[in-house]
């Protein structure tokens with residue numbers, strides 16, 4: 001779309017899941033964007049319109065704005081000089097000590113410092129621990145930037161992979177942690193198409209026109225509060241998952257049904273139904289590292305937050321319990337051939353970072369099993385870290401995965417799997433045993449289709 005008079009020139013540093021999605025969404029909101037990455041191969045691919053990641057709406061938006069409202073470059077200095085606001089969206093992976101590794105953020109801050117010549121708002125989009133804002137300011141000043149030439153604000157991102165574009169454009173809330181009215185005004189301007197509601201009146205709005213819906217609130221907080229909001233939100237969601245996983249274990253021990261329990265709990269508006277689905281534990285590039293980083297921040301501040309250690313413990317146990325479940329179903333594991341449906345850390349994404357599915361495959365191979373695996377989008381990424389070999393092969397679809405296996409395991413909640421033809425699946429398997437780590441199927445229907453069906457926290461069905 002043509003840039004309006006309220007268009008703001010934005011740089012986004014880091015073109016990964018968050019940076020690229022933010023960049024196309026800012027362009028969709030009418031801003032001009034320079035998207036920077038230091039990976040030349042990535043920049044070349046993006047310039048040619050290849051999104052590199054699997055995300056709904058991303059190909060359409062990229063082809064609409066690529067080399068027009070969005071430019072891709074490796075030149076951070078040029079992006080700094082041309083922009084009013086710079087969003088830092090580089091990785092903040094877990095270090096060996098559990099802390100967030102902030103070396104990528106620091107490198108970007110130092111590079112920005114070398115080219116800053118006019119007032120610019122630096123925005124932390126990456127998930128960072130409290131006080132990072134102050135460290136970024138210090139890095140800029142130490143590198144010779146006058147203090148009145150910049151402000152640093154925190155604008156944490158809450159998108160979920162798989163629905164990232166829709167989440168970015170239809171957020172529950174937009175959090176801006178700012179200690180400067182001037183910087184707050186710039187951020188308010190950037191998000192005004194969403195917070196003012198004009199975006200939702202466009203006939204071509206992603207997610208459909210929804211003029212009746214309330215626009216998202218723009219929540220201003222202190223920078224430290226915003227940094228803590230992001231870590232606390234992810235830690236709380238991880239806690240909710242570990243809580244329902246522990247409840248599911250109790251349901252298994254008592255022959256209760258966790259689905260009924262979760263439903264009964266979730267109807268309480270104080271609890272809510274989301275994130276009450278038991279499974280094989282949370283994974284992905286955010287929850288494991290963010291829980292560890294938040295725990296580490298609490299430790300460093302002398303605050304006892306050992307609740308988070310329990311969250312991590314339950315999460316790890318969920319995988320060993322699953323291996324035991326499969327062993328119980330098959331009597332022994334050595335020499336068994338297992339079909340695995342799902343490699344991504346969750347459905348509708350190709351991301352395998354900290355994927356419980358990948359970890360479980362390694363655990364089953366260590367137990368002497370051989371694996372045939374399939375994922376609708378994450379196979380090539382998995383092959384890079386787990387190449388095919390005598391104990392591991394990859395299939396092209398779910399039905400060939402099930403062919404002649406001793407049991408079929410469901411490890412990722414892809415919608416594609418929930419729609420499988422059960423009769424066809426059953427007819428290809430050596431034994432019709434399905435162990436479902438994601439509770440994708442109705443136990444009654446699985447039993448009616450002739451399966452022995454074992455899931456999480458629900459009585460087995462035969």
Ligand code: NAD
Nearest residue numbers: 014015016017018037038039089090091092126127157161
């Ligand atoms: P990612 O690894 O997909 O992308 C990071 C990108 O930054 C990479 O393309 C990398 O090449 C680039 N990069 C690193 N150093 C650079 C430098 N000096 N200059 C330019 N580019 C550089 O990471 P991501 O998943 O997009 O996550 C980014 C941040 O957002 C993390 O802090 C993460 O915790 C947070 N976050 C992620 C999600 C998610 O679902 N992935 C959601 C919310 C927040």
